[in-house]
Amino acid sequence: MAYTLEQLRGLVAVAEELHFGRAAARLRMTQPPLSRQIQKLEATVGARLLDRDNRRVSLTPAGEAFLREARRILALAEAAPEIAQRVSSGSRGLLRLGFTAASTFGILGQLLNELERQLPEVQIDLFEMVTREQVAALANDDLDLGLARPPFDAELFDSVLLHREALLLAVPVNHPLTTLERAVEPADLATEPLIFHSQQKARYFYDLVVSMVPLAQERVVHTVSQILTMLWLVAARRGVAFVPASATLLRIPDVAFVPLATPVAEPVELHLLWPRHSRNPALGRALRVLRETMP
Known part of the structure; x- marks a missing residue:
């Protein structure tokens, strides 16, 4: 048989008052029911918690130890409804962000x-994933929210365009292409070794570059999935690479960036992505916050 919260409150009152009569009055009850509560609690715990006689009441060592836990349990019990309300409203909880x-x-x-x-x-728990992995995790309820590249299944996911930026060409510092006074055209790359995006692991950028910049695929010397890796290869003078404008923030030494002629001025898109049917209240609150702050 487990102890009750009423029994714990009774013990705390007696321990603080060190008098059954005053503790009973504080709890708005009579003394006999309070005495029975303490007796039942001691029977459940299997230890004497109070020493009492006609003149005084004191805690036993077991009672002192149990009192600390009783106060902790009561504090948790009192906080539980508020915690549940905050979780239900979305102001407290867990958000898994890819x-x-x-x-x-x-x-x-x-x-x-x-x-x-x-x-x-x-x-907020963070998970670094390529878009394909994020889409699968969102569909399986392993993620709540994603920062991913299009396209998406509109029946399964809702999304909002978060950021748009230009596509640039990363070249080794002092490369001849840095002296052009115009954007780089595909013809300018006819003899350049190319560092390209992986068709499997970086499909969005692969498709984007192929659709916008006609290239000879035999010029591709390296295929990688991460932009940071691309830039280090460029710094090592292994070739040139197509990267989003935000890659300039990485400030990799010995890499320069030149404008690239594309049919669309800012073709690189980043979307906020989430499942249409989510049971996580924190997701709704997070979306409201982000929608209010997004430009």
């Missing part, structure tokens, strides 16, 4: 700062 590596270049930090400022009791 992001692409490139979205960390400025955007991710801004979102996290805003969420922490307005929803300080919502814990």
Whole structure:
């Protein structure tokens, strides 16, 4: 048989008053029921918690130890309804956020700062994933929110365009292309070794570059999935690479960036993505915060 909260409150009152009569009055009850509560509690615990005689009441060593736990349990019980209400309203809870590596270049930090400022009791767990992995995790309820690249299944997911930026060409410092007084055209790259995005692991950027910049695929010397890796290869003079404008924030030494002629001025898109049917109240609150702060 487990002890009750009423029994714990009775013990705390007697321990603080050190008098059954005063403790009973504090609890708005008579003394005999309070005495029976303490006796039942001691029987359940299996130890004497109070020493009492006709003149005084004191805690036993076991009673002192149990009193600390009783106070902790009562505090948790009293806080539980408020915690449940805050979780239900979305102001407290857990938000699992997926992001692409490139979205960390400025955007991710801004979102996290805003969420922490307005929803300080919502814990945010971060998961670095490519878009394909994020989509699968969102569909399986392993993520709540993603920073991902299009396209998405509109029947399963809702999204909002978060950021748009230009596509640039990263070249080794002092490369001849840095002396052009215009944007780089595909013809300018006819003899350049190319560092390209992986068709499997960086499909969005692969498709974007192929659709906008006609290239000879035999010029591709390296295929990688991460923009940071691309830039280090450029710094080593292994070739040139197509990167989003936000990659300039990485400030990799010995890398320069030149404008690239594209049919659309800012073709690189980053979207906020979430499942249409989510049971996480924190997601709704987070979306309201982000929608209010997004430009």
